Amino acid sequence: MFNINEIRKDFPILSRTVNGKPLVYFDNAATSQTPQQVIDVIVDYYSNYNANIHRGVHSLSQEATDKYEQARHTIQKHFNAKHAHEIIFTSGTTHGINLVANGFSSILKAGDDILVSALEHHSNIVPWQMLCERTGANLKVIPMNQEGELVIPEFDALLSKNTKLVFVNHVSNALGTINPIEYIIKQAHLVGAAVLIDGAQSTPHIKPDVQALDVDFYVASAHKMCGPTGQGMLYGKESWLKKLPPYQGGGEMIAEVTFEKTTYAELPHKFEAGTPNICGGIAFGAAIDYMNTIGFDTIASYENELLVYATKQLQNIEGLTIYGTSKQKTSVISFNLDGIHPYDVGTILDKLGIAVRTGHHCAQPIMDFYSIPGTVRASFAFYNTKEEIDALITGIKKAKMMLS
Amino acid sequence: MSIEEIQNEIIDEFSMFEDWEERYQYMIDLGKDLPLIDDQYKTDNNIIKGCQSKVWVHAELKDDKIEFTADSDAIITKGIIAILIRVFSNQSPKDIIDANMDFIDEIGLKEHLSPTRANGLVSMIKQLKMYAIAYQTQLK
The missing domain is CATH 3.40.640.10 (Type I PLP-dependent aspartate aminotransferase-like (Major domain))
Structure with a gap:
């Protein structure tokens, strides 16, 4: 049985704060967090x-x-x-x-x-x-x-x-x-x-x-x-x-x-x-x-739930473009706000305790394909929650307000 | 005004802000107000390396003082370079070279001073001072 609260307890780092806010760690595609067992x-x-x-x-x-x-x-x-x-x-x-x-x-x-x-x-x-x-x-x-x-x-x-x-x-x-x-x-x-x-x-x-x-x-x-x-x-x-x-x-x-x-x-x-x-x-x-x-089937189905939830919410933000819209995707969302540099969005999100990656993600040819300098990338793991995605959405809206 | 006087003025302005949000909003506004660099100077040669966003700086010597113009494709970075330009522009090369940069810490931007920080504030300061050193040699 998948119990997210129990799983989160395995990861000591998830209970720390960043810039005075509870850490929301959405840079899992760069490196995942380490459970106490490891x-x-x-x-x-x-x-x-x-x-x-x-x-x-x-x-x-x-x-x-x-x-x-x-x-x-x-x-x-x-x-x-x-x-x-x-x-x-x-x-x-x-x-x-x-x-x-x-x-x-x-x-x-x-x-x-x-x-x-x-x-x-x-x-x-x-x-x-x-x-x-x-x-x-x-x-x-x-x-x-x-x-x-x-x-x-x-x-x-x-x-x-x-x-x-x-x-x-x-x-x-x-x-x-x-x-x-x-x-x-x-x-x-x-x-x-x-x-x-x-x-x-x-x-x-x-x-x-x-x-x-x-x-x-x-x-x-x-x-x-x-x-x-x-x-x-x-x-x-x-x-x-x-x-x-x-x-x-x-x-x-x-x-x-x-x-x-x-x-x-x-x-x-x-x-x-x-x-x-x-x-x-x-x-x-x-x-x-x-x-x-935990089981990879369980992990994949829970992460997909997070992906669908986040994608839907992000699509509701006006002026936000998602890059990579294949039907076959892992829980990674690359996006930009119209006319706003991904670095600026990442900086504001960091101030809110939300860790995302910004830049070309070591994949410059992809950025060239879309003619963009980079993207903001949020990547979810099985220890993330919908509440954290809500915090991301609030953060993006705040960043958009401050930066436009 | 001397570099130190300008720095004190900036410290005064930033002291009115209560939290990061007000500080950042002010920097963003400074970025928006930054007089744009002439397009002919937005060349790869004028890009400062070490920043995740693009930063262009152009320097010109006028009456023995250096005039800087700059631009960036990221607005927070633009705000940071706007502050630096306000401090350094229309100053003599020697004063720029000798300038103490502790005021960055006092206006709450210390986090941007780490050399590994992706915005490259350290690279920006270095580049502006490099221009000053180059013009200083020319003046001698």
């Missing part, structure tokens, strides 16, 4: 079994290693990966994308095509541009329409035997659009291209099944899923991970080192050079456990 795991790690993993013979090291590998299994189970070693711990989504991009630099050649979507975050554009510079491959863009959806016929037309890689986010961070990745993966595979899905914005709301999707790579960040910052994961099909060269050299990723030759460790360690964020990995597992206790 904070406890972090405190427990540093209080009771902090040690370096995998190499120690002593008990603490063994305990830490067990917990870290348990977390890997939790993540494997959550994403329904076939093997635990297909889960690579990373520092976050960006790290995962760069790891794959780097790996492909030895596979791609001049004349190959990489497709990215017009809805991408800068972190999913820049690594591919760099990859194209290194290999001579071409970067092609799947365009978007006015609703903020990908134009699928254009995607179909761009696919060819030259397409080697397709990179699309599962959900757009700036607009909340849920992309038809099932179709994209299927079509890309028909021409023999590999597909990487950026799950940074989907994983807080949706439980992806990587085997059912048949996706080649899927990346996510812990800090958007009630976990700590600086932690993420890359899922890669075993066959791909074996094919890609290691990303960084260092301890942990080697099997044998002589000055003549080094042989690399087995998966997943081949991609996990150096001492990882041990506590972060363990806490990531705890965060996934916490979200599963």
